[in-house]
Amino acid sequence: MPAGPVPELEARAEACAERLRDADSVLLASHIDADGLTSAAVAASALERAGIPFDTVFSKQLDADEIAAIAATDHETVLFTDFGSGQLDIIADHEAAGEFTPVVADHHQPADADTEFHLNPLLFGIDGASELSGAGVSYVLARALETGSRSDNRDLAALAVVGAVGDMQDSEGALHGANEGIVEEGVEAGVLEANTDLTLYGKQTRPLPKLLEYASDVRIPGISNDHAGSISFLDGLGLHLKADGEWRRWADLSAEERQTVASALVRRAVASGVPADRINSLVGTAYTLVDEETGTELRDVSEFSTLLNATARYDRADVGLAVCLGDRDGALDRAQKLLRNHRRNLSEGLQWVKNEGVTVEENVQWFDAGTRIRETIVGIVAGMAVGASGISRSKPIVAFAEKGDGEVKVSARGSHFLTRKGLDLSAAMRDASRAVGGDGGGHNVAAGATIPAGEREAFVAEVDLIVGEQLG
Structure with missing residues (x-):
């Protein structure tokens, strides 16, 4: 087996991979958020490349009824991704009854039970909430399943990073811990870039005034939640920030233009009395999927993860999975329509909470x-x-x-x-x-x-x- 990105998990990952290779067929069961979808996509890609037949199902919540339905299928082996650890007591009962053999690739807190093929960072002293996501665990398993082609499955690191960011494991400005090994492999495989940049959401798709106006994590008086203020701020920078009468996006700017805007934004924050720790959070590590088109939701991992949340959370996990697996036509169009609906629902929901x-x-x-x-x-x-x-x-x-x-x-x-x-x-x-x-x-x-x-x-x-x- 080649050296994996998380050495502590290598031996267990290899044991899980061997069990999957021995299976006549596998049922891949996964969660519905961005981390769950990317977990499934990484696992599905690895199973397909290894020539292992499989079917895929998704669930909002893995409970006793869902596990019973899974047990009723014809698959002798079930691979759980991004859930399963917390339900091991129920899963173990079905395993003991001979209904299926579970392989669990998860990062959530385990129940008071265990199974032989249980791949979870928490069992090896690694924090599953901040250091390795469900997609990261699936990636470790995929590396153990590699068949000597496609960069040893290292190209799947891109999806693993989308899952980690979707799980908010970069909330302190960058991915850390076991995630760093996955980032390194993605960079080495040429599918990922990691650069210091503004941490604002929407750098690929939002016009500059909207980028600043909606940047709510760090509230800057006169800019945040202030469309006219954002325009006034940008107009005062002396840069040509429009093209053919339309505002450019952050992704359209040169490195020098980005530096000018970022420096001015920090100065405004300081002058407005924004606390130093909040100002520092304006800058962090940005992760870019280099094979995706500039200016699309798929180029930036944060926007990619939001796109995925807009699919499975509205009962269209099939759309999100198809996008993860490379469909850039029909599935992407449907995902973008779902994203517009998702954003509207989030905005209305947030406003309701603020009002109430x-x-x-x-x-x-x-x-x-x-x-x-x-x-x-x-x-x-x-x-x-x-x-x-x-x-x-x-x-x-x-x-x-x-x-x-x-x-x-x-x-x-x-x-x-x-x-x-x-x-x-x-x-x-x-x-x-x-x-x-x-x-x-x-x-x-x-x-x-x-x-x-x-x-x-x-x-x-x-x-x-x-x-x-x-x-x-």
Whole structure:
């Protein structure tokens, strides 16, 4: 086996790869967010190249019913990507009954059970919430499955990085830990570039005034959420920032023009009293997929991940997977239409939360969107709302949305600052939901659960108590 990007996982990855090679056929089951889609795409590419027959299914949440449906298929081997670890106790029961052999490539907190073919960074002292995503784990497995062609599957590093960024593992300005080995392999394979740049979202597709106006992570008075102010700022730079009467995009600028705009933006932030740590976050590492067309959502990994979220979260995982696997015609057109709808829903959802506000408990803050925000995106909206007026950055935020069939979806978001103080939302969601007859899990910084309708108040009380104990 060639040297892998994450040495600690090599032996387990090889064992998992051998099991897949021995299978007559494989059912590939994956999650529906950007990390889940890229996890599936990496695994699907590797299985196809290795000549292993497989079918693919996606699920919003892997629960007992979903696992039972998987067990009812004709596949003797099931490869779970970007979920499975948190459900190992249920999976192990089906394995013990001889219904299928599981291979789990995941990065979420494991349940109190295990299986022979379990590839998870948390088992090897690597943080799955910040150092290796689900797509990264799939990539480690793909490298173990390589057949001596296509750069040893190193070209798949591009999708693994999209998954990591989609999982917000670059929230401190760059990917780090085990992710760095994947970035290095992607650069070596010629499919990825990593350069210091502005961290603003939309550098490939948004006209410059919109790029600055919508840059909400670092709020600069007179520019953020101010279209006229953004135009005035750009007009004052003495640069030719329009072409044929239309505003250029960041991707259209020369290195010198970018430096001029970035320097002026930092000076404005300093003059406006923006805290130094927020100003520093304006600049970080940008990851670019060099084989994709400049000015498209696929060129920048952040925009690519958002495009993917706009597919599977609206029941079109097939579209997102097709884009990941290289369809640049029909699937990409459909994905872009879904993206426009996704952006509108996020904007409307965020505005609703700002208008309604949140309820603040001693240790957490929460809102109940009911049917106003789709349950597949309520977690994204919750994360976007943190820092808005009346919504604190110092407490985790918990969001509820109707799921149907007497169930409620819960999503929780924290910060790496809080996890360093002891916050573990995975444990909080799991324990609080089970206390009211539901179930949940995830990462320390972001997690989710499903609970019975009518149990919100009891759940909030329980999660508030648990988070209070975690934060001391």
